[in-house]
Structure formats: C-alpha cells, structure tokens
Amino acid sequence: MTKNNTDTSKRDLSLFLGCIAPNRYPGIESATRKVMERLGIPIRELEGASCCPAPGVFQSFDKKTWLTLASRNLCLSEALDTDLLTVCNGCYATLADTNRILKEDPETKAVVNEKLSEIGKEFSGNIEVRHIVEYLFRDVRPEKVRDAVTHPLDLRIAVHYGCHLVKPSHERKLGSPENPSFFDELVEATGARSVEYEDKTACCGAGGGARSAVQDVALRLTEKKLEHMQSANVDCIVNACPFCHLQFDQGQFELAERQGKDFSIPVLHYSQLLGLALGYSPEKLGIHLNRIQNAEFYTKLGERAENKFPGKKLGAGTGFGKGGLPT
Numbered sequence: 384m385t386k387n388n389t390d391t392s393k394r395d396l397s398l399f400l401g402c403i404a405p406n407r408y409p410g411i412e413s414a415t416r417k418v419m420e421r422l423g424i425p426i427r428e429l430e431g432a433s434c435c436p437a438p439g440v441f442q443s444f445d446k447k448t449w450l451t452l453a454s455r456n457l458c459l460s461e462a463l464d465t466d467l468l469t470v471c472n473g474c475y476a477t478l479a480d481t482n483r484i485l486k487e488d489p490e491t492k493a494v495v496n497e498k499l500s501e502i503g504k505e506f507s508g509n510i511e512v513r514h515i516v517e518y519l520f521r522d523v524r525p526e527k528v529r530d531a532v533t534h535p536l537d538l539r540i541a542v543h544y545g546c547h548l549v550k551p552s553h554e555r556k557l558g559s560p561e562n563p564s565f566f567d568e569l570v571e572a573t574g575a576r577s578v579e580y581e582d583k584t585a586c587c588g589a590g591g592g593a594r595s596a597v598q599d600v601a602l603r604l605t606e607k608k609l610e611h612m613q614s615a616n617v618d619c620i621v622n623a624c625p626f627c628h629l630q631f632d633q634g635q636f637e638l639a640e641r642q643g644k645d646f647s648i649p650v651l652h653y654s655q656l657l658g659l660a661l662g663y664s665p666e667k668l669g670i671h672l673n674r675i676q677n678a679e680f681y682t683k684l685g686e687r688a689e690n691k692f693p694g695k696k697l698g699a700g701t702g703f704g705k706g707g708l709p710t
Contacts, residue, residue, distance in 0.1 A: 393466070393522065394464070394465060394466045394510065394511075395425060395426075395427060395463075395464070395465045395466070396419075396424065396425070396426045396427065396465055396466050396467070396468040396513065396518075397426065397427045397428070397429040397459075397460045397463050397465040397466070397467055397468065398415070398416075398426045398427070398428065398429055398468050398470075399429055399432055399435075399456065399460070399467050399468060399469045399470075399474060399478065400412055400429075400432070400470070401434070401435060401469065401470070401471045401473070401474040401625065402434050402435075403471065403625035403626050403628070403629055404470060404471065404625040407625070407629055408625050408628060408629070408632075408652070408669065408672070408673075409669055409672070410652075410655060410668055410669010410670060410672050410673075411470060411625055411628065411652045411654055411655065411669065412470075413667070413668060413669050414652065414654035414655040414657075414658040414663070414668040414669065415470050415515065415654040417654075417658055417661075417663055417667065417668070418654050418657045418658050418661060421531065421661050422523060422528075422531055424523070426468060427463055427465055429456075429459055429460060429463070429467070430459070431459055432456050432459055433452065433455065433456060434452070435452075435453060435456065435471075435473065435474040435477040435478055436449060436452050436453065436477065437473055437477065438473055438476040438477045438480070438547065439473070439590055441477075442477075447494065447495070447498075449477070449481075450481050450484065450485065450491065450495050451495050451498045451499065453477050453478055453481035454481055454485060454495050454499060454506045455499065455502070455504060456478060457478060457481065457482055457506060457510065457512075458499065458504040458505065458506055458507075460510055461506070461507050461509060461510050464510075465510065466510050466511045466512070466513055467510060467511075467512045467513065468513050468514075468515060468518060469512065469513070469514050469515065470514075470515050470623075470624075470625065470652070470654065471624050471625050471626065472514070472545040472546065472547035472548045472623060472624035472626070472627065473547055473590075473624065473626055475512065475514040475517075475547055475548065476547035478512045479512040479514075479554070480554070482508065482510070482511070482512050483554065485506055485508055486508040492506060492508070514548060514623065515623070515653070515654065516548065516565070516566055516569060516623045516653055517548070517555075517557065517565075519569055520557075520565045520566075520568065520569055525568040525569050525571075525572040526572070528569060528572040528573070528657070529572040529573075531661060532572065532573055532574060532660045532661065533660070533661060533662045534659065534660055534661070534662045535573065535574025535660065536573045536574045536575040536656070536659060536660050536684075537574065537575070537683065538575040538576070538618040538619060538683060539575070539576050539578045539615075539616060539617045539618045540570050540575045540576065540577050540578060540617060540618065540619060540620075540621050540656070541578060541580055541583075541612040541615060541617040541619070541620045541621070541648070542566050542567050542570050542577045542583070542621055543583075543587060543608075543620055543621065543622045543623075543627055543631070544563055544566055544583070544584055544623065545586075545587065545622060545623055545624045545627045546586050546590055547624075548566070548623055548624070549563050549584070560584070561584060562584075563584070566623065566653070569653065569657075570621055570653070570656065573656055573657055573659070573660035574660060575656070575660075578615045578616075578617050579615070580611045580612055580614065580615035580617070581611040581614070582607070582608060582611055583611075585604070585607075585608055586604060587604070587605060587608065587622075587626075587627040587630040587631060587634075588600075588601040588602065588603070588604030588605035588608070588630055588634065589601050589605070589626055589627065589629070589630035589634075590626075598637075601630070601634075602634055602637060602638060602641075605630055605631065605634040605638070606634075606638055606642075606644060609631070609634075609635065609638075609646045609648065612646075612648060613646055613648065617648065618649070618679075618680055618683060619648060619649040619650065619651055619656075619680060620648055620649070620650045620651070621651050621652070621653055621656050622650065622651070622652055622653070623652070623653050624652075625652065628650055628651075628652055631648075631650045632650040632673050632674045632675050633674055635647070635648065635650075635674065635675050636674040636675065646675075647675060647677045648675065648677070649670070649673065649675055649676070649677050649680045650673055650675055651670060654668075655668045655669070655670055659684065664686075665681070665684065665686060676688070
C-alpha cells in the first residue's frame with residue numbers, strides 16, 4: 384500500500400521541467416513524477432513553460448530580458464495558484480531569484496510587467512519557487528522519506544550539491560554553503576551512505592556557460608572531481624540538477640573518448656535514487672538510458688546487467704556507449 388507522508392496544507396505544486404531533463408534525460412522527469420505520486424504529493428502540469436532562462440548566460444547579457452522571460456514562467460504557475468517545483472539547480476536559481484527580486488523591487492516589477500502586458504500577463508508575486516530536494520527536506524522531512532522506503536539501498540554515494548542549490552546562502556537559507564548536510568540527509572534516508580570526498584562542494588565544471596564556451600576547461604574541472612569521487616570508492620554519483628547530471632554522465636564519456644580516462648561511475652538524479660528505494664526498476668526510472676553503465680552497480684541493486692542489454696558488452700571499466708547504450 385502506498386504511504387502518504389505529507390500532512391501539509393501548503394499550496395499545490397506545478398512541475399517546471401526545464402530544458403535538459405525532457406530533452407536529454409527524460410528518466411529524471413519520469414522518476415520525479417513517480418516518487419512524488421508515491422509520497423502522496425500531487426503535481427500539476429505547467430503548460431506553455433519555456434527555458435527558465437539559464438542564470439549564468441542570459442542574466443550576464445541582459446538582466447531585464449532574463450527577468451521578463453523568467454517572470455512569464457512564474458505567471459503560468461500563478462495562474463494555477465500553485466507553487467512552482469523545479470528539479471534543476473539552474474532553473475531554481477533563475478526562478479527563485481526572479482521571484483524574490485520582483486517581490487522586493489517595485490520599480491523593476493513595474494518595468495517587467497509593462498513588457499508582460501504585451502502578452503496579456505502580469506507578475507503578482509503570490510507564489511513560491513521550490514527545488515525538489517529543498518522541498519523534500521523542508522516540507523516532507525528526511526524521516527518521512529525514510530518511512531516510505533521499501534527497498535533500502537546498500538550503496539556508497541558521492542553527493543553533488545551543485546552551485547545554485549546552496550548559493551547565495553543568505554537567500555537559500557539551507558545551512559552552511561561550505562559544509563551543507565541537508566542533501567546528504569535525504570540520500571541517507573534511502574538507506575545509502577553519503578561518502579565524504581575532497582572538494583565535495585566544487586562545481587561540476589559546466590556552469591556559467593563553461594561547457595559550451597571552454598569545454599576543455601570544463602572537462603578538466605569535471606575530471607578532477609571524478610578523481611576525488613573515485614578515490615572515495617563510491618558506487619554512484621547523485622545530483623540534484625540535470626545539467627550537472629549531463630556533465631558527469633556525458634563528461635565521463637568525453638573523457639574516455641578523448642583521453643582514455645575510464646571512471647565508469649553511474650550518475651543518478653536524486654529522484655532516481657529515491658525511486659530505486661521505493662521499489663521502482665532502473666528502467667522505470669530511466670537509469671538505463673544514461674551514457675555510463677556499470678555492471679557492478681546493477682549487481683549491487685540485485686539486477687542482472689546482461690538482461691538489460693542483451694548482446695552488449697558491459698562491465699565495470701567498459702561502460703561507455705553511444706545513445707546511452709554500452710558497446
């Protein structure tokens with residue numbers, strides 16, 4: 384029987400998907416919908432949403448345009464009378480910061496609303512923006528997540544917070560930005576162990592447009608972080624952001640292809656990790672669609688990797704393949 388772990392009367396949620404999850408990692412969307420349903424938390428569709436847009440790029444070039452585009456997405460959630468739920472750190476930064484800026488600055492709000500009026504919309508400022516990890520930690524609480532777990536995970540996890548989830552710390556108010564613990568608590572609620580490693584709070588390497596503009600530099604940052612994770616002998620990486628997810632997953636493939644660096648560390652969004660702990664299969668959560676596949680990881684889950692990829696060569700250290708499939 385499904386356990387309902389929410390006794391909150393807070394506003395309903397609408398799901399903001401962003402760009403990367405639906406276009407590159409649909410398993411993150413599938414996992415999010417499944418775990419929220421299992422936890423008894425209804426989410427509504429946010430029809431007509433666009434890119435957030437990205438905080439490190441759009442804001443740098445034209446802040447007014449950035450605020451206007453972001454506020455349009457907020458208006459869609461306001462029209463539903465729902466708080467807006469994100470599964471991405473970058474989307475969280477843009478939407479939460481825009482929401483705060485426009486609420487606090489009447490002059491900027493008026494300028495933005497003048498542009499929005501051209502499409503028949505107006506920002507009111509009567510909702511909140513939530514990140515799924517922040518929401519589960521604050522509103523559901525780790526102990527209630529633990530109560531819902533039916534398949535405790537015996538895994539060593541490298542938790543990657545990402546930059547925008549914890550900073551600016553005076554806005555996020557989630558504890559120390561240098562030594563946070565809230566995400567680790569949610570990971571350990573699944574039965575897994577969050578393993579400490581060097582430079583845990585460092586960027587994945589992709590942020591601020593670095594992946595597009597200076598990919599070699601971005602990959603060097605990713606490589607260094609992967610080395611620290613590997614040294615900690617982790618079973619997988621767990622993130623809270625599809626863009627970080629892409630950088631660790633696709634980045635491992637690129638490092639192997641370009642430099643022969645073989646890490647083979649599976650990459651999961653928190654929704655996927657929680658989905659495993661709630662009894663869903665890796666296929667139902669889209670984990671088998673990642674670039675990086677590792678037979679030892681499936682073995683630890685009690686799954687036979689050869690059954691998932693018939694006729695394919697798969698093993699720890701050889702888990703790379705085009706289109707998400709091993710070769």
